[in-house]
Amino acid sequence: MPTQPLDALDVKILECLQADGRITNQELSEKVGLSPSPCLRRVRQLEAAGIITGYVALVSPDQVGLTISAFVRVRLNQQDEKHLDIFETAVAAFPEVMECYLMTGEADYQLRVLVPSLSDFEDVLRRLTRIEGVAQVTTSFALRPIVYKTAVPV
Known part of the structure; x- marks a missing residue:
């Protein structure tokens, strides 16, 4: 509201x-x-009022070489405040992470990652698994977008 x-x-x-x-x-x-x-x-x-939070240019990932879009689910071995903070601080520093959500269900976090190649994704994956408290990482690769919106329905 x-x-x-x-x-x-x-x-x-x-x-x-x-x-x-x-x-x-x-x-x-x-x-x-x-x-x-x-x-x-x-x-x-x-x-x-903070309803408009900023103005941006929308960039086509494909046109700048970011052709791999991955959705990464991360489960922590502990969901206490310390481990949540450690993970959130670390992942905020990953330029490849476009979105990160704290989730309910089987995974603690869901990330959307953009990279130019699978080898670049492997690098992201290695850095993710080194974060203290990460117990499991599962990835799905997007084949193509079906719906992509930036406008909030008001």
């Missing part, structure tokens, strides 16, 4: 910015039906 209620204009602003983060305030204001000053004020409020 957002810390502030979103009205229809806020939702429209968020949808427009998620579709095109480089849209000018003038263009945005025209799309949402506001004059530029109130539109910019609303965007700044959404940023200040």
Whole structure:
């Protein structure tokens, strides 16, 4: 639940910015039906509230040579605070790890890893297994993406 209620204009602003983060305030204001000053004020409020957390360029992994996408499930031998912290700190330093989630179920963590080759993945795997407390690592390789979204449904 957002810390502030979103009205229809806020939702429209968020949808427009998620579709095109480089849209000018003038263009945005025209799309949402506001004059530029109130539109910019609303965007700044959404940023200040932490609803908009930043702006990025989306890069095609294949176009930059990152053709191997792996989903890695990690089980720790102990799930106490110490071992969770050790793992989370270590994995945050891996540039190849695009996402990492603390999970319920059979694995403690699920990671999405992007690398250029299987030998590079082997290197990531070796570094992962050296982290204190890692008991088991299981990997599935993605063949191709079916659904990939960056826009949050608001």
